[in-house]
Amino acid sequence: MAASRLGDRMSVAGCVSPTLLKQVASVVRSKNAGPLCLTIDLFFSRRCDYELAVASTGLSTQAVAALYSVQPAQVRRFDLPDILAIKLAMPRALCAGEPGDGDVYGAQQHAPLLEVSL
Amino acid sequence: MSAVAKLLASHQPGAERLRVLSASGQLGYGIAAESFERGLERRPHFIGCDMGSIDPGPYYLGSGQMAAPQAMVRRDLELVLCAARALDVPLVIGSAGTAGALPHLQATLMLLRVVAQAHCLSLRVATVASDLPPERLVEALHSGRLRALDEATPGAGLPDETQLRSCSHIVAQCGSHTLMQALRLLPDVVIAGRSCDTAIYAALPMMLGYDPGLALHMAKIIECTSLCCVPGGRDAMLAELGEQDFVLESMNPGLRATPSSVAAHALYEQADPWRVDEPEGTLELHQARYEAVDDRRTRVSGARFCLRASPTLKVEGAARVGARAVLLAGVADPGLIALLPQALTEVDVRVHHLLPGPWQMVPHLYGHGAVRPLPESQRSQHELGLVLEFLAPDMEQARTAAAVFKQNLLHFGYPGRLSTGGNLAFAFTPSECDAHDSYRFVLYHLLEGVDPEQVFVVDVQDWAWPENAT
Numbered sequence: 388m389a390a391s392r393l394g395d396r397m398s399v400a401g402c403v404s405p406t407l408l409k410q411v412a413s414v415v416r417s418k419n420a421g422p423l424c425l426t427i428d429l430f431f432s433r434r435c436d437y438e439l440a441v442a443s444t445g446l447s448t449q450a451v452a453a454l455y456s457v458q459p460a461q462v463r464r465f466d467l468p469d470i471l472a473i474k475l476a477m478p479r480a481l482c483a484g485e486p487g488d489g490d491v492y493g494a495q496q497h498a499p500l501l502e503v504s505l
Numbered sequence: 506m507s508a509v510a511k512l513l514a515s516h517q518p519g520a521e522r523l524r525v526l527s528a529s530g531q532l533g534y535g536i537a538a539e540s541f542e543r544g545l546e547r548r549p550h551f552i553g554c555d556m557g558s559i560d561p562g563p564y565y566l567g568s569g570q571m572a573a574p575q576a577m578v579r580r581d582l583e584l585v586l587c588a589a590r591a592l593d594v595p596l597v598i599g600s601a602g603t604a605g606a607l608p609h610l611q612a613t614l615m616l617l618r619v620v621a622q623a624h625c626l627s628l629r630v631a632t633v634a635s636d637l638p639p640e641r642l643v644e645a646l647h648s649g650r651l652r653a654l655d656e657a658t659p660g661a662g663l664p665d666e667t668q669l670r671s672c673s674h675i676v677a678q679c680g681s682h683t684l685m686q687a688l689r690l691l692p693d694v695v696i697a698g699r700s701c702d703t704a705i706y707a708a709l710p711m712m713l714g715y716d717p718g719l720a721l722h723m724a725k726i727i728e729c730t731s732l733c734c735v736p737g738g739r740d741a742m743l744a745e746l747g748e749q750d751f752v753l754e755s756m757n758p759g760l761r762a763t764p765s766s767v768a769a770h771a772l773y774e775q776a777d778p779w780r781v782d783e784p785e786g787t788l789e790l791h792q793a794r795y796e797a798v799d800d801r802r803t804r805v806s807g808a809r810f811c812l813r814a815s816p817t818l819k820v821e822g823a824a825r826v827g828a829r830a831v832l833l834a835g836v837a838d839p840g841l842i843a844l845l846p847q848a849l850t851e852v853d854v855r856v857h858h859l860l861p862g863p864w865q866m867v868p869h870l871y872g873h874g875a876v877r878p879l880p881e882s883q884r885s886q887h888e889l890g891l892v893l894e895f896l897a898p899d900m901e902q903a904r905t906a907a908a909v910f911k912q913n914l915l916h917f918g919y920p921g922r923l924s925t926g927g928n929l930a931f932a933f934t935p936s937e938c939d940a941h942d943s944y945r946f947v948l949y950h951l952l953e954g955v956d957p958e959q960v961f962v963v964d965v966q967d968w969a970w971p972e973n974a975t
Contacts, residue, residue, distance in 0.1 A: 476776040483563070
């Protein structure tokens, strides 16, 4: 993963700029689905952007698992072509409100995805 | 004749659509009166409000406190009760007082009573208590009827007997079956403790003979009022339910329920976009269709409800961790910022030596990954916000630990220190504050093989006021 990150940065410094999720998504949101589960919804306005995101390795369950420090098997992904949306669900690191939890609602856990290059 | 009796006697599916007005997704935070009144002009057959959720964390369930401020809860209750009585239609309120345990139900009932008395409204109120004694869960644990919601989730294992007994409140989410039981008592108002958001809006239509799949899907969408619109809002939402479909319309003319905004809402706070588990079965959304009626209204059809062989109840329980004091401070010295984790550990050891006891410091270092783990390169080097939690059996010890910790961190000598005037910036003093009690979820599990009628206590009371009362 570190190597591909480095690759992205080099291409920014070079001439080809990668498309970042935050540039093409219309909504990137996270929220609890119950106190044990985090769910992330990505919405797109254009079908081409949705298709780019669906095909991107940056949003594979493996890549998302690495980004959130969970096991790939714990990430569930649903592609919803009818509404140009991708849904991700995974366990929370800590149950909501447990001492040490920093986001009771899980509403700011979308941030690592914003910079994902597609 | 009560409002529910009147509706059951007068409405027949097929003759006209059932108009359901969702007034609030979080009663007690200020219902937008203009949109609500526009909804009333449409002559709804009944009004529903959701009042609670598990979202705000374990504190409310554990402590029995309401999340919404009492004055605003009273204001919202007044708005919906007076409207329901003026139209003589049923009012259904679910998850009373945030977490829906007995203290929440009682507090909500008390406020409703104050409003009813102030307006001389005589009414019949059905209540549903959703509390479970720990013994019921212990028994279920031993007989293998308590199950983790997601067996793959770490930490989602089963609590032990001691943990179950440590819960200050345990509730189960009641479903449509239980609310129908309450409605059969022919009240004007139903106030339920912890309940499925869907049951609030689906129970009456199901009693009237509407398709459970349609009724539950409608309920699932409108329980958040106008959140399913573009732009999303908190304004009252109207659903017109027929035998084949339902039509959604926000009561704020600026908000549009479009096929994609409504379909997208099915994803909200759901781990699985296609399935919604209810106590009595599963709502399947694979076949759901969304079509525009015009630019502000969407017609929805196609959801199916599959009954489960035996009901399962979602149970929630919270236990006290301790009293919590917090210390708020900022750090601007890059030398200290770089060393802060070690500094906190050293001060922690020192203060534990000064103040022996079972207290614990939980750091939240804003700028260093308090919200989510931050890679080194993204950590702030020039300003850090410190929220240090001190958890102890009682507030006196938590507060003492916070104060002693503060002073020791303020003057902590670290290698290369230049700022001998003090290590912390306080926005105000005292910078240590009492922060209620800390609770944790012990239970968020499934209870199997139970008869809801043996769990939920359904009751009814009649309120009448002398005519000259003020």
